[in-house]
Amino acid sequence: xxLNDEIQQLQLRILELEKQKNKEEENLKKESLxxxxxxxxxxxxxKKNSIKNNKYSKSVPLARFYDEELVRHLEAxxxxxxxxxxxxxxxxxx
Numbered sequence: 046x047x048l049n050d051e052i053q054q055l056q057l058r059i060l061e062l063e064k065q066k067n068k069e070e071e072n073l074k075k076e077s078l079x080x081x082x083x084x085x086x087x088x089x090x091x092k093k094n095s096i097k098n099n100k101y102s103k104s105v106p107l108a109r110f111y112d113e114e115l116v117r118h119l120e121a122x123x124x125x126x127x128x129x130x131x132x133x134x135x136x137x138x139x
Contacts, residue, residue, distance in 0.1 A: 078130060085123050092116045 074080050092112050099109070 082123070082126070082130075085119060085126075089116060089119050089123060092119070 093116060096109060096112055096116065
């Protein structure tokens with residue numbers, strides 16, 4: 046094997062390891078509480094804004110009702126998760 050072949054193989058291996066590292070970091074990010082809380086929070090804000098701005102068509106009269114129900118449920122779930130997260134953090138810090 047020539048030196049150029051070895052260098053090329055090492056470069057390919059480095060690229061493969063970098064891709065693997067990026068994939069692992071992305072998976073960790075998706076599993077993090079902050080990331081998931083942000084997703085719920087963003088969806089809540091989007092739904093609240095669409096309800097507030099009354100962005101509904103006349104052809105789907107129940108859409109506003111369903112969004113209001115969804116907001117109520119998401120807010121309750123989000124608040125419960127925030128409380129549980131705080132309690133767990135407090136217990137871990139003891």
